[in-house]
Amino acid sequence: MRVVAGLVLGYAADRVLGDPRRFHPVAGFGRAAAALEARDHAPTRLRGAVHVAALVGAAAGTGVLLDRMVGPRSGRVLLTAAATWAVLGGRSLEREALTIRDQLAAGDLAAARRQVRNLVGRDPSTLSPDEVARATVESVAENGADALVAPLFWGAVAGVPGLLSYRAINTLDAMIGHRSPRYREFGWAAARLDDLANWLPARLTVLSTAIATGSTSGARHVLTVVARDAPAHPSPNAGPVEAAFAAALGVSLGGSNTYDGVVEDRGRLGDGPAVTVADLGLAVHLERSIGLISLGLIVVARGVVARRRSRRSRRAN
Numbered sequence: 001m002r003v004v005a006g007l008v009l010g011y012a013a014d015r016v017l018g019d020p021r022r023f024h025p026v027a028g029f030g031r032a033a034a035a036l037e038a039r040d041h042a043p044t045r046l047r048g049a050v051h052v053a054a055l056v057g058a059a060a061g062t063g064v065l066l067d068r069m070v071g072p073r074s075g076r077v078l079l080t081a082a083a084t085w086a087v088l089g090g091r092s093l094e095r096e097a098l099t100i101r102d103q104l105a106a107g108d109l110a111a112a113r114r115q116v117r118n119l120v121g122r123d124p125s126t127l128s129p130d131e132v133a134r135a136t137v138e139s140v141a142e143n144g145a146d147a148l149v150a151p152l153f154w155g156a157v158a159g160v161p162g163l164l165s166y167r168a169i170n171t172l173d174a175m176i177g178h179r180s181p182r183y184r185e186f187g188w189a190a191a192r193l194d195d196l197a198n199w200l201p202a203r204l205t206v207l208s209t210a211i212a213t214g215s216t217s218g219a220r221h222v223l224t225v226v227a228r229d230a231p232a233h234p235s236p237n238a239g240p241v242e243a244a245f246a247a248a249l250g251v252s253l254g255g256s257n258t259y260d261g262v263v264e265d266r267g268r269l270g271d272g273p274a275v276t277v278a279d280l281g282l283a284v285h286l287e288r289s290i291g292l293i294s295l296g297l298i299v300v301a302r303g304v305v306a307r308r309r310s311r312r313s314r315r316a317n
Helices: 002-017 024-039 045-069 072-087 090-105 111-115 129-175 190-212 217-230 236-247 279-316
Strands: 254-260 262-269
Touching: 002 072, 002 090, 002 129, 002 279, 024 045, 024 072, 024 129, 024 236, 045 129, 045 190, 045 236, 072 129, 090 129, 090 279, 111 129, 111 279, 129 190, 129 236, 129 254, 129 279, 190 217, 190 236, 190 279, 217 236, 217 262, 236 262, 236 279
Parallel strands: none
Antiparallel strands: 254 262
16 A cells, blocks of 8 residues: 555645656756766667666666665655655646646737747747647647656556656657657667557556546547547557547647658547637646546556455465
8 A cells, every 4th residue: 555655645746736846856867868868879779778778777776776775664655655746747737738828818829839849849930829729738638648647557566666767768758759860760769668658558548538528428439539540640659648638628639740840740639629729728627637537547456456466365375
């Protein structure tokens, strides 16, 4: 129960406090990764794989060391809670989305274009207000899975080492998992490892989104849209998550985006009208519901596994 209690407390801390304002450990990891990259970068997959293995291994090792250093049960709960709070990003994601909503509602498109750069990798310089809104909703969907559901999932699977390892993987993907000339080969391992680490959490996010609709017909519609539209998206994880979001909100997502001057078609996700600024508040509310539902499912699953292990242990004795 230590892990479950720590995850719940860490989730609550993120809801109340958001990201740490100063000395954020993820930011510190990013600086260390950038410093290492300056020394070991080369345009090869092998060099990129070694870079990723070293950094993710260091994160996992730190988690194992911290877990062993903290002895009492209450101390381990607090350690898990602190690690969970440090790696979650749900509240901060919501703040960004609501800031963009307010900027668009006030007619300040230039500010909204600048703000949305905090969430997306696409070029926002020519986006219309509705296109900025679409980019924001897609980011809330994808980053909600990456920054909320996935850390909780890996925390439940592997405790503090799982939390730190996952955040290292996801951070490296954000830093170098691009198709730009510099990272096309060097960042390949980071991108593929992130795809692997997020495969199950993305499906959990889809399930939570279906449940969040609150009805059997709504859940069925979400799953139908995901099965039909997600394969058109180039990402094996963002596609299902964004398709589920589109279905739950009753809007359409996807389309053409520009990354580093390259236009990428992400397909049409959903059957509804295009996203507008009015949908941003609804998207944030949906993301909150998905996070809470996912946490509940994870806690229940962890409890079931623990009970089964306990029964096997008693039978063995």
